[in-house]
Amino acid sequence: MQPSAKVHLYDFHVCSNEAVGRDVFRMVMESPELAGKLAPGQFMNIAVPGDASHIVRIPLSFAGTDVDDGTIELVYAVVGEGTRRLSKMGAGSGSTVVGPCGNGWRIGPGGRALAVAGGVGAPPVIAAARALVESGRDVDVILGAQTKDRLWGEKDACDLSASDVVVTTDDGSYGRRGFTTQAMEDLLAQRDYDLVVTCGPSVMMAGVARLAQDAHVACQASLERMMTCGFGACSTCNVAMRAGGYKSCCMDGPVFDAQEVAW
Ligand SMILES: Cc1cc2nc3c(=O)[nH]c(=O)nc-3n(C[C@H](O)[C@H](O)[C@H](O)COP(=O)(O)OP(=O)(O)OC[C@H]3O[C@@H](n4cnc5c(N)ncnc54)[C@H](O)[C@@H]3O)c2cc1C
Ligand code: FES
The missing domain is CATH 3.40.50.80 (Nucleotide-binding domain of ferredoxin-NADP reductase (FNR) module)
Known part of the structure; x- marks a missing residue:
């Protein structure tokens, strides 16, 4: 399964956003077009409203999609300013999201x-x-x-x-x-x-x-890396490779062959 959909900017609105643990939240967002395009392992870059000085989007993976409802399920930890503001977004509020980003899992038939x-x-x-x-x-x-x-x-x-x-x-x-x-x-x-x-x-x-x-x-x-641009231009998200050199987590990843990464 290899993702092929192009990356676009979409609107979303929040259906629910609740604490499911200590500083862990589960958000269900509605964004029908994006929900239909995300492949497992890909991620999205979310603009969180509330602070005009904070222009960097938050990269988040997703746990599941419901294509019929047009919804996407996210689970995230509050670790800093962006995710704190994300946790305050109530049902009905909205913003924009860029996706589907990255390569996703390479999954085909096989054994256990x-x-x-x-x-x-x-x-x-x-x-x-x-x-x-x-x-x-x-x-x-x-x-x-x-x-x-x-x-x-x-x-x-x-x-x-x-x-x-x-x-x-x-x-x-x-x-x-x-x-x-x-x-x-x-x-x-x-x-x-x-x-x-x-x-x-x-x-x-x-x-x-x-x-x-x-x-x-x-x-x-x-892999998770700090991300700034999210489209391969800034090198913030570099991943060191065992064979030498770097790959970008946002464009070449986030899923890597684990044996190729210089852990
Ligand atoms: C492809 C991808 C998928 C992700 N999926 C999820 C997810 O499903 N759920 C989830 O909870 N988090 C996920 N993250 C991490 C999430 O993006 C960061 O926690 C978030 O951007 C932090 O933003 P902030 O403004 O709240 O924190 P900041 O104030 O920016 O940072 C707070 C602290 O978190 C660290 N940090 C910030 N961004 C990252 C990052 N990208 N990776 C590692 N450490 C970071 C900083 O070094 C700092 O110590 C993912 C990251 C990537 C790159
Ligand atoms: S975040 Fe800029 S190159 Fe990946």
């Missing part, structure tokens, strides 16, 4: 896959897991968070009838105590996979990439 998410890396991983299930694959999902109140995605993963859903929290407040990589080591010892998809903190994805490489399993990682 493993989807590993950390924190608010869950939205694109849930979108990948859904696409994998729809392409006829068995998928196990590992979702990790620092604490129970920062976890999102368990219900969505269970609704996918993924074969196994394993939840980890760093402090043991829910699910298994420890990191997603420990759960991944256990699953790799029990089952054969031919693809791992991952998104989360960089240190976690580096560990996931290493485990996948040791097990000789292909691994795709959705």
Whole structure:
């Protein structure tokens, strides 16, 4: 599945925008044309109103779309000024969004896959897991968070009838105590996979990439970088490559072959 839709500016309005955890929000926005064009793993750049001095758009992945309703589901953490203002956008308010941006997951038919998410890396991983299930694959999902109140995605993963859903929290407040990589080591010892998809903190994805490489399993990682222009002109979002040089997260990514990235 390779995205082909051109990037455009669209209007959107907020259908709902609610806290689903500590500083974690779920927004459903209506933007019918864009909803029909987004492929799993792609992202969008949102203009958040409320501060004329803040012109940089916020890049966000999506967890799912409903093409019939024309809606897009986002899950985001409030980490700074832009996401704080985004969290204040109430139902009925609106702005503009640029998308669909980036390359998306490369998903086709195959064997069993493993989807590993950390924190608010869950939205694109849930979108990948859904696409994998729809392409006829068995998928196990590992979702990790620092604490129970920062976890999102368990219900969505269970609704996918993924074969196994394993939840980890760093402090043991829910699910298994420890990191997603420990759960991944256990699953790799029990089952054969031919693809791992991952998104989360960089240190976690580096560990996931290493485990996948040791097990000789292909691994795709959705990277997050600070972004300024969002269209390949500023180099803010550079990703260092193992072979040398850089690629841009906004144009060449955000999904990369994990073994090509210089973690
Ligand atoms: C392709 C892509 C998809 C993303 N998808 C999601 C998502 O689905 N859910 C979600 O919660 N977040 C996602 N992010 C991260 C999100 O874009 C940032 O958290 C947001 O832009 C921060 O804006 P701010 O104005 O609130 O914070 P700022 O005030 O700009 O920054 C606050 C802090 O966050 C750090 N930061 C800012 N932007 C990024 C970034 N892009 N990557 C890593 N650290 C950053 C800064 O270094 C700073 O420490 C994604 C980022 C990218 C590039
Ligand atoms: S954000 Fe400017 S090149 Fe990627």
